[in-house]
Amino acid sequence: MSRETRDAVFGSDALTRLARVADVDTGLLVTDFGDRDPVQRGRLYEADVLLTGWGCPPLDAAALGRMPRLRAVVHAAGSVKHHVTDACWERGIEVSTAAAANALPVAEYTLAAILFANKRVLEGAHAYRERRGGRVNLIGGFPSVGNYRRTVGLVGASRIGRRVMELLRPFDLTVLVHDPYLDAAEAHALGVRLVDLDELVRRSDVVSLHAPALPATRRLFDAARLARMPDGATLINTARGALVDTAALTEELTAGRLHAVLDHTDPEVLPADSPLYDLPNVLLTPHLAGSIGGELHRLADAAAEEIERYAQGLPFRHRVDPRTLDHSA
Known part of the structure; x- marks a missing residue:
């Protein structure tokens, strides 16, 4: 080493x-x-x-x-x-x-990201900062936030994905999963619903990526698939940047239609002029989710x-x- x-x-x-x-x-x-x-x-x-x-x-x-x-x-x-x-x-x-040990902090980061995304913590903090000294109209400004009866889609039943499933069990959430190597019986035992990828994307308030970087998964979330995500949905990537078409995602985020929590990007270090550093609907972290x-x-x-x-x-x-x-x- x-x-x-x-x-x-x-x-x-x-x-x-x-x-x-x-x-x-x-x-x-x-x-x-x-x-x-x-x-x-x-x-x-x-x-x-x-x-x-x-x-x-x-x-x-x-x-x-x-x-x-x-x-x-x-x-x-x-x-x-x-x-x-x-x-x-x-x-x-x-x-x-030690992949199983390394999966634990990634799953913990993902859990926090899911709960914060549905609670619109970034947007709330931004609104409070903008109002500085004034009250934020929570009921009028945040009518649909919260983690009650929301839908979370997990792409990949990897070690990390399975740990995320475990961590989500105490919450009032519907958890969907897509993984070509997972069957319905095993998904049922894990307490999640197995669906195809496009259905997961259409139905989920939050989509979290836990698939490996393979030729078959490169740009799995391209412009077309990102377009299928509901308005206001959040994409979380703690897997690999290559799973997402960065240019297409940047367009969606710049338009304000989607939100994102990105611990991995493609390239791994974004250029200094990338708008993702400054967008209020993006939480960008430097590969922080894994063991540190x-x-x-x-x-x-x-x-x-x-x-x-x-x-x-x-x-x-x-x-x-x-x-x-x-x-x-």
């Missing part, structure tokens, strides 16, 4: 926990599998388990050739697509991910727990199934 990742994610408690169950050199950090340092090469040669994080280089055949004993990779982050290659699966290496600050230590704890299980001869709790990677993050 990168030095920045190690310093942010792994505190002394996590490193001590690892040292209890594994022969680990907590002072050794590998950032390049091609490094010729003899100490590093020797430790890689002896490694049974590789603990990885953001910034890990690809584990290709050349890298694996330096680790003949490697049997498992434990990733203290979400997606493993950036570094776990076909060479790993061909060799039968077991892979675990103290939440990063949850990733370290999740990885340490998996290594403890491996040391005890137990299967990984969060094993990655390579067969699902073609339709997951």
